[in-house]
Amino acid sequence: MTLTEKAIICEMAEALKSKTDLHLGLYHCPEGWFHPLYLQDKANNFTTSKFVEAQITPELYELVNNYKPDIVWSDGEWEAPDTYYGSKEFLAWLYNDSPVKDTVVTNDRWGDGDHCQHGGYWTCHDRYNPEVLQPRKWENSMTIDRKSWEFRRKAVLDDYRTMKEIIAILVETVSVFFYRCGGNLLINVGPTKYGMISPIFEERLRQMGEWLKVNGEAVYASSPLLAQNDTVTPGVW
Structure with missing residues (x-):
């Protein structure tokens, strides 16, 4: 995200929490599509995770720490397993140590094959x-x-x-x-x-x-x- 986009989300999050009874949900797509690092990981049959380490993991931690969402809605992860995305490690932190550990909920789209199997609720x-x-x-x-x-x-x-x-x-x-x-x-x-x-x-x-x-x-x-x-x-x- 650009600095402008981050500032807008910060303002929205603060307005929702302070002025309404609405809950903030943030959508996150871990798929790299055309990113060179993602394409490299894909060519390696997802045995490497350079794209995840460089972008996806830092993004997710930043979203939670900065904006403190009530819902983390993951999507677009169907090409690779959750082991590639580090989903288990992130979710363990989210539910146990994050600033929203007592309130956050998640969906079930955290890796190929996770749909209707895992997650706070099923989509x-x-x-x-x-x-x-x-x-x-x-x-x-x-x-x-x-x-x-x-x-x-x-x-x-x-x-x-x-x-x-x-x-x-x-x-x-x-x-x-x-x-x-x-x-x-x-x-x-x-x-x-x-x-x-x-x-x-x-x-x-x-x-x-x-x-x-x-x-x-x-x-x-x-x-x-x-x-x-x-x-x-x-x-x-």
């Missing part, structure tokens, strides 16, 4: 909907734009989920399909290169807020069904 894969009761906390990570996690200038209106569709996904995620802890819904919006949220994303988020003002008690104060039968009243949760 498994994008738009994950297990459709059966789960023994672990899990998250459905989905997009308002059906085709992308980013801002697309060529997107047309039909590419965006309607509010009715988003609410249906939310209700399905938090109701029948959860066991003990319940499913979380992560709704992605793609900002422009200037960091602006386009009006259609803003509209959907505001509509969700208005819906939750009326129906939030049924989401936040809900409890799980002990039996599941979706065949009797489909579409009713």
Whole structure:
């Protein structure tokens, strides 16, 4: 990150903690893609870890020590095992010795094969909907734009989920399909290169807020069904 980006994150983190009851989550991608050191490690079948030692490990420690996030959301690690990324060592420090050790949570994307196996909660894969009761906390990570996690200038209106569709996904995620802890819904919006949220994303988020003002008690104060039968009243949760 540049010094400007670091300063912006610092200001955001401080504002969230001091002026709101929101929690700060930071996304981190350990994949090097086209970085020369990463390509060298990849050519060595990930038996070397020069890229991790030079960039990934320092980045992760800096993110936690400087910004003290409530969530560390790792992603894009599917080419190499967690032993290459040093994930176990970082997570051991995060949960035992870091400044957020008593409050932080993590997802399950810390190396190839870790999805739906390890982590504070499961994301498994994008738009994950297990459709059966789960023994672990899990998250459905989905997009308002059906085709992308980013801002697309060529997107047309039909590419965006309607509010009715988003609410249906939310209700399905938090109701029948959860066991003990319940499913979380992560709704992605793609900002422009200037960091602006386009009006259609803003509209959907505001509509969700208005819906939750009326129906939030049924989401936040809900409890799980002990039996599941979706065949009797489909579409009713």
